[in-house]
Amino acid sequence: MVDHHTASNSFADFYQEEIKQRGKCPADWVWLVPPAGGSMTSVFHQEMLHFIIKPQYRPVVDMWEELGINVPSPVTVETSSTSDVVQFEKEKCIYDKIIVCYGSETGTSLKYANIVGGSFGDNCVGPLQMNEVPSLIKLYSGSNESYLLIVITSTFGKG
Numbered sequence: 199m200v201d202h203h204t205a206s207n208s209f210a211d212f213y214q215e216e217i218k219q220r221g222k223c224p225a226d227w228v229w230l231v232p233p234a235g236g237s238m239t240s241v242f243h244q245e246m247l248h249f250i251i252k253p254q255y256r257p258v259v260d261m262w263e264e265l266g267i268n269v270p271s272p273v274t275v276e277t278s279s280t281s282d283v284v285q286f287e288k289e290k291c292i293y294d295k296i297i298v299c300y301g302s303e304t305g306t307s308l309k310y311a312n313i314v315g316g317s318f319g320d321n322c323v324g325p326l327q328m329n330e331v332p333s334l335i336k337l338y339s340g341s342n343e344s345y346l347l348i349v350i351t352s353t354f355g356k357g
Contacts, residue, residue: 202232206239208304213244215305224249265335288321294343298324299331301351311350325350 200208209230216223225246236242262269296318300311311325326334328349338345 202235203239205304206230206232206241208306210240210244211305212303213241213246222247222249224251261331261335265332265339267335267339288319291321292344293321293346295338295345296322296348297326297331297334297338297345298322298348298350299326299328300324301328301349304352306352307350310352314348314350 209225213223213225223246226248227241227244227246230241230246232239261267298311298315298318300307302308308325315322315325323334331347335347
């Protein structure tokens with residue numbers, strides 16, 4: 199749960215990123231500005247266009263099935279009882295590359311993807327948006343390098 203100022207700032211960051219990358223961002227001002235104290239938020243004075251991008255829905259096929267990728271068992275990370283922090287040791291890493299991807303509407307996942315990606319140093323590719331994953335998988339599927347794909351997303355409500 200977040201307050202309306204934090205949610206407003208998060209949306210403003212997302213909105214600016216969308217405008218920079220795509221040149222447009224559909225948004226309904228009435229739904230985004232809170233009813234109480236709306237003029238104190240960063241989105242109050244932001245002009246927005248409300249439009250619908252179509253087609254909105256497509257059948258969801260798991261990407262790994264669509265591309266014929268063999269999915270290994272999940273990687274688990276164990277922490278010691280004295281510390282909750284896991285330190286990355288490049289010498290012990292069994293992967294040649296670690297790819298960090300994110301899917302985010304508000305920018306929260308991007309922030310965490312930057313944190314996760316930064317902890318892997320030069321072994322890390324990313325963070326990349328989820329729409330870049332298919333081309334990246336095609337790039338690495340022909341090589342002898344092993345890679346770990348980390349996907350960071352967030353949900354809200356019933357998730």
